[in-house]
Amino acid sequence: MVEAGLCGRSCLSCPLHGPLCSGCDNRGCLVLACFKGKRYTGINAAGCIYTSVCPRKVDARSVKLDIPLPTAKARQRLKKTPRFIPIIKAGDRRSWFWRWVAEPRTVIVKLHDLMVSPELSAQAEAEGLRGYLNLDGQTIVSTVMPDEAMARLSLEDYQRYLKSLEPDAFFNPDSxxxxDDPRLYSWRSLLRSLKMTSELAKLDAELIGLIKGANREQVRYCVKTLSQLSVTKYALPSRELWRDGLFKEFLAYALEALEDYVGGRYQLIIYGRPYTWATEYPHASLSWFINAQKRACYQGTQPIIHYILDDHLYCDECPCNCPACQEIKEEQVTYIRVNNVKAIALHNLTYLQALHSEGGTRKLGFR
Structure with a gap:
């Protein structure tokens, strides 16, 4: 049995020890680095964000954890999950593709996009998300957002947004x-999220479980708690994991937990990878639109090549048979000007749909 972790606490007096933690072994912890004399901007000061969990400041015996108890069963509302689910910008109509591209009929809208625009939020809440978008399809609200925005939201805020927007599905609160955070810090955030989730599961929309955690134990606890709410669809945020070279490791943690607690009934969505790729799991991303804004279109087969458009893309150089490119060719337009973000975005979206479907991009004419 571990008697003391690297965090500096006595495991015997720590409220985490036992079912949640087997002893802190987080060698990358910033508080541990502080103990060793290292200094970082934003910590090691009177306003340090880790004061409430610092072993030098807080007696472990005084720490209380609010363990969530499942109180509801999640509803099943979504139809079959598409292989590629586009994230759109609620405030940028150039990303509203459904007037031109028939499929997919499922979109993800970021709650944070609405939060930063009171006018947009008021309109979407008044009309409902599907009514505001004029979309004959399914809507999913993503709660993935910056930490400072996340910290401002209470359970009541989430309930108000979700009841007004009336999505078909939503992610549970982010955490x-x-x-590199002290384990107690990440545990507190995760438990806060899961406690709110147990109440949000009562809403009349399907709950998609956001798999979060700073290590294997937290990932497993997260999935276990969500599974007790009868959640069968999950999303693994991947952008920061890819950036830090940790995606494969945490994907393995997630898959292990899903197999143990959900069994073969789960669906997993890889959420927000910055680069496009083909995978056996459904993939949700805004990259198709972000790259269009950067004048980059997708061409070729795997691996995908991003061509930056210096001045224009000549259609006779592109074999693509996607609806966006065919319409331009039929109108005998010789090139797509770089300011035509919409045309490039529609091409990118169609490309990703093909990439994630049987037959791949060869269906569009690429070899």
Whole structure:
């Protein structure tokens, strides 16, 4: 049995020890680095964000954790999950593709996009998300957002947004779980999220479980708690994991937990990878639109090549048979000007749909 972790606490007096923690072994912890004399901007000061969990400041015996108890069963509302689910910008109509591209009929809208625009939020809440978008399809609200925005939202805020927007599905609240945080800090954030989730599961929309955690134990606890709410669809945020070279490791943690607690009934969505790729799991991303804004279109087969458009893309150089490119060719337009973000975005979206479907991009004419 571990008697003391690297965090400096006595495991015997720590409220985490036992079912949640087997002893802190987080060698990348910033508080541990502080103990060793290292200094970082934003910590090691009177306003340090880790004061409430610092072993030098807080007696472990005084720490109380609010353990969530499942109180509801999640509803099943979504139809079959598409292989590629586009994230759109609620405030940028150039990303509203459904007037031109028939499929997919499922979109993800970021709650944070509405939060930063009171006018947009008021309109979407008044009309409902599907009514505001004029979309004959399914809507999913993503709660993935910056930490400072996340910290401002209470359970009542989430309930108000979700009841007004009336999405078909939503992610449970995001949480701050970073590998260099003290374990107590990430546990508190994760438990806060899961406690709110147990109440939000009562809403008349399907709950998609956001898999969060700073280590294997937290990932497993997260999935276990969500599974007790009868959640069968999950999303693994991947952008920061890819950036830090941790995606494969945490994907393995997630898959292990899903197999143990959900069995073969689960669906997993890889959420927000910055680069496009083909995978056996459904993939949700805004990259198709972000790259269009950067004048980059997708061409070729795997691996995908991003061509930056210096001045224009000549259609006779592109074999693509996607609806966006065919319409331009039929109108005998010789090139797509770089300011035509919409045309490039529609091409990118169609490309990703093909990439994630049987037959791949060869269906569009690429070899």
């Amino acid at each position: 701050e779980t970073y590998i």
